[in-house]
Amino acid sequence: MSLAGALWFAVQDDLFTNGVCNTSSAPSISNTPISASETRSVLDALDDSFISQTLHLNRQCLRFIVDFIQARLKKDVFAPSHSLTPAEANILATLAYYAQGSLPSKITEQLGIDQTAAGEAVKTITKLLSEMCPDFITFPNSYNDRMGAAQAFKNLSGIPHVVGVLGYLHLKVSPPVGEEHMYMNTMGYHSVMMQAIFDVDGNLLSLEQCCPGGTPERTVWENSDIGRQFSIFQHGHTWVIGGRSLHGCGHVLTPVEAFRIKSNAALRFNKAHAQLYGRAQQVFGSLKSRFQCLRDIGSIQLPESVACTIKACCVLHNICKKFSVPLPSDFSLEPLHPPSEMVNIMAEQPFDYMEDTKDEMIEMFFNIAEDEGQ
Numbered sequence: 001m002s003l004a005g006a007l008w009f010a011v012q013d014d015l016f017t018n019g020v021c022n023t024s025s026a027p028s029i030s031n032t033p034i035s036a037s038e039t040r041s042v043l044d045a046l047d048d049s050f051i052s053q054t055l056h057l058n059r060q061c062l063r064f065i066v067d068f069i070q071a072r073l074k075k076d077v078f079a080p081s082h083s084l085t086p087a088e089a090n091i092l093a094t095l096a097y098y099a100q101g102s103l104p105s106k107i108t109e110q111l112g113i114d115q116t117a118a119g120e121a122v123k124t125i126t127k128l129l130s131e132m133c134p135d136f137i138t139f140p141n142s143y144n145d146r147m148g149a150a151q152a153f154k155n156l157s158g159i160p161h162v163v164g165v166l167g168y169l170h171l172k173v174s175p176p177v178g179e180e181h182m183y184m185n186t187m188g189y190h191s192v193m194m195q196a197i198f199d200v201d202g203n204l205l206s207l208e209q210c211c212p213g214g215t216p217e218r219t220v221w222e223n224s225d226i227g228r229q230f231s232i233f234q235h236g237h238t239w240v241i242g243g244r245s246l247h248g249c250g251h252v253l254t255p256v257e258a259f260r261i262k263s264n265a266a267l268r269f270n271k272a273h274a275q276l277y278g279r280a281q282q283v284f285g286s287l288k289s290r291f292q293c294l295r296d297i298g299s300i301q302l303p304e305s306v307a308c309t310i311k312a313c314c315v316l317h318n319i320c321k322k323f324s325v326p327l328p329s330d331f332s333l334e335p336l337h338p339p340s341e342m343v344n345i346m347a348e349q350p351f352d353y354m355e356d357t358k359d360e361m362i363e364m365f366f367n368i369a370e371d372e373g374q
Contacts, residue, residue: 042088042111052326054107055092056099056290061323065316066091072128089113090121097122098313101292129312136315139164139197139205139226139235142305146238152200157272158365159253164197164205166240166252167280168220169212169287170337171306174299181333185213186338192303194310195220197240202283203321204314210307216340217245221252241276245339253358260355265366269358272366277336287317289327 023098043066053061069091087213089111096111097103097118108118141145147162153162170191175183183190193214197206206226221227221242229235230251241251255273256266291313 003284020342026253036059036134042092042299046092050110054099055095056328057095057320057327058323058325061320061325062095063312065095066318069125069128072132085260086113090117091125093118094122094125095316098291098293098316101295115288118217126312129315130308133207134316137204137207137311140199141235143236146236150238153241153276156200157276159269159276160274160361160365161238162241162253162276163235163238164199164240165279165283166195166197166221166242166246167277167284168217168337169194169196169284169294169310169334172296172308173213173292173306175212176301179212182212182214186340187335189213192297192300192306193220194222194307195226196283196314197226197280198283200279201321202286207311207314210303210310212303217243218249221246221249239272243277256358256362263362263367265362268366269362281333281336281368284325285332287313288334289331290320290325299347325372 005326048059051062054322055062056063058347070087073087091112092111093103093108093113096107100107103115103118103122105115108115111118113121140149140163149163150161154160157333170185170187170193171202173183173190173192175190180190180365183192185193187192193213193215194207195209195217196204198204208226209220209224211220227249230238230240235251239251239253242249242254244254244257246252247254247257252275255270255277261267261270294313297309
């Protein structure tokens, strides 16, 4: 079980304890007294087709999200002072915006709120969801959690001591005038990028460093909180799987460079590495398919201005994983970004302690497979 999953159960238990979450396992129309049914009238009026096609959720997951956000809104100073029914409609409008990338009037009319109120709701609820990151996006900090994560990766790929896959989510933007070069990524379009680490099941474990899409990935990793934690061995002698642009970065396992491959064991390692690193295409593709607001952010002034939206969608991603919510029918894999030429030159520097560690690991774990195949 991933740490994100364990934490979800703790959050759900908190909701049950405080009487916020509906404890019925199967969705149904409420037969409770009038005051309770009124608070659920907006959601209960929606059919499963609307929930699936417009919100990209299922009813059980949606109920959890609505209940949880309503509980948080009650505690916040900006919570509405009127009944929960408008708050529920505002939450649904926000989720529709995430899923569709826009909020047409036909949706707000169906939810019974106007466009202006819906726009304000998106800002408020996005901020609230982004602040839930520490509750839903957590790294395996204990030894037992790390070993559990590492065993799952080893079972899948044969690579030991891996606790996550490190990737960079790029979101298309229209950059500030005069700063276009900073936002041009290696795929040839302007973007902001967010560093993410995820587990073997695609649950997000770490999320930080929203910055212009042209920023070298090495720079992002080395200046991130999680990167610094690894540098002082806060997470023990473990690794994350990373792309070629991170060659030489401490605690990041990258593929063996072509000019270094001297055995079938190295080829086997690269194949296993590609199997894990390629999962970034699935995870980032899932995010952009379920939350289509991430496909094109539009005009921005600062990368930080879109960080809340990214974090909010990532929180919802982890919740969706716990409820096994199917992906939309138009799901597609996200292309992997190639490294820049500058990073490739750096990757060929001859002295690198990670290369020695990698060589030892390949010799120990991947020559065994080679011997058995002979």
